[in-house]
Amino acid sequence: MTTAKKKSKKLAPARRAPKVRKTRAVGAQKTPQRVPTSTNTPFTTGANKDAEYRLFIQWVSTPLQEKDPSIRTQKEFAKHYNIDEGTLSDWKHRKGFWEAVQKQTKAWGRVRTPDLIAALYTQILSSRKPTGRDVKIWLEYIEDFMSKVRIETPDSELQQEQTKRITKALSGFREAQQKILTGLQNEKS
Numbered sequence: 001m002t003t004a005k006k007k008s009k010k011l012a013p014a015r016r017a018p019k020v021r022k023t024r025a026v027g028a029q030k031t032p033q034r035v036p037t038s039t040n041t042p043f044t045t046g047a048n049k050d051a052e053y054r055l056f057i058q059w060v061s062t063p064l065q066e067k068d069p070s071i072r073t074q075k076e077f078a079k080h081y082n083i084d085e086g087t088l089s090d091w092k093h094r095k096g097f098w099e100a101v102q103k104q105t106k107a108w109g110r111v112r113t114p115d116l117i118a119a120l121y122t123q124i125l126s127s128r129k130p131t132g133r134d135v136k137i138w139l140e141y142i143e144d145f146m147s148k149v150r151i152e153t154p155d156s157e158l159q160q161e162q163t164k165r166i167t168k169a170l171s172g173f174r175e176a177q178q179k180i181l182t183g184l185q186n187e188k189s
Helices: 003-010 046-061 074-080 085-093 097-110 113-126 132-142 156-188
Strands: none
Touching: 046 085, 046 097, 074 085, 085 097, 113 132
């Protein structure tokens, strides 16, 4: 064998870049970090990563028609902010992520409630036949109206039988309780 062949055998095959793990502060949530797919893409860490995480929560909680048209998908978000898509997926599995999204969604919607009520009001007034549901929604929100709930009881014969059993069980309990109390009083005397 020639020396050229020996050298070519010693060359190791190309490997993928290893996953990078950052150390975390005490009490911080544990999230795996990934190496970006592109070598020329900067990999953000620390405070920038936290800011991007909060931005991602805000983006997920925003309805599609309210999002920037150039950033409507998770892939577009990742590309726009130079974040690996795997990191975004990891964030979605982080404890507290979906609770934060729900809180942000409620905050987004809360400021729009007056407009929604105005639209409901306009719909009710402009309709020749407003639906009962529209009126009910209005009354529930504006007047704190609550629908009556009808509770049906089982057949009266069945109910009477159950009442007899319960009364009998309670009387037996009362008798046993009385015997115990009498026994305790006798012991003290």
